Amino acid sequence: MKQLRGGPGTIQDFDAATYTARVKLEEDEDMITDFLPVLSPVVFGNRITGPMKPGTPVFVIFAGDGNDQADRGMIVGGYFTTENTPAAVKDHFVFDFGGSKLDIDEGGTITLTASNFVISGNMTQNGVYTNNGTDVTHHDHGGITPGGAKTDPMQ
Numbered sequence: 001m002k003q004l005r006g007g008p009g010t011i012q013d014f015d016a017a018t019y020t021a022r023v024k025l026e027e028d029e030d031m032i033t034d035f036l037p038v039l040s041p042v043v044f045g046n047r048i049t050g051p052m053k054p055g056t057p058v059f060v061i062f063a064g065d066g067n068d069q070a071d072r073g074m075i076v077g078g079y080f081t082t083e084n085t086p087a088a089v090k091d092h093f094v095f096d097f098g099g100s101k102l103d104i105d106e107g108g109t110i111t112l113t114a115s116n117f118v119i120s121g122n123m124t125q126n127g128v129y130t131n132n133g134t135d136v137t138h139h140d141h142g143g144i145t146p147g148g149a150k151t152d153p154m155q
Helices: none
Strands: 003-015 020-025 057-064 073-078 092-097 100-105 110-113
Touching: 020 057
Parallel strands: none
Antiparallel strands: 003 020, 003 057, 057 073, 092 100, 100 110
16 A cells, blocks of 8 residues: 655755755655655746755655655655745745845835846836936936037936
8 A cells, every 4th residue: 555654854966957856864764865856836838946955955755655665755845944044025925046036026016136137038118217216218318419429427
């Protein structure tokens, strides 16, 4: 009869190409599993993925007969600890990865933070566009001179 069992572990190794990881299971004498699939909230054409870093605490479930269950398990997901704290903010959906951050609040504001920002493809902007607090959607330039002269700063 198949049994469902599970327990905590920590990521030891991650394979991004197959979205699988090896896990050390502390409650099973520190056994290290074979590569197990990592569950994702969206798959099959639409994908949400992210690397599982070594040391990440995860919960693993197994379905089997009690013999050699490591190859029939799956990683349900990671969880937060006192050493691995969330980037949670009330009423915000946050992706925080390696110094880049996407923050979507329930009021409709999206904040992107990154050291470099690349847009590939066309972009349409509707509404007021500000740069460092200056409205650049509608602005005037003074001191325009024909030729290669520079204009005065935006006003």
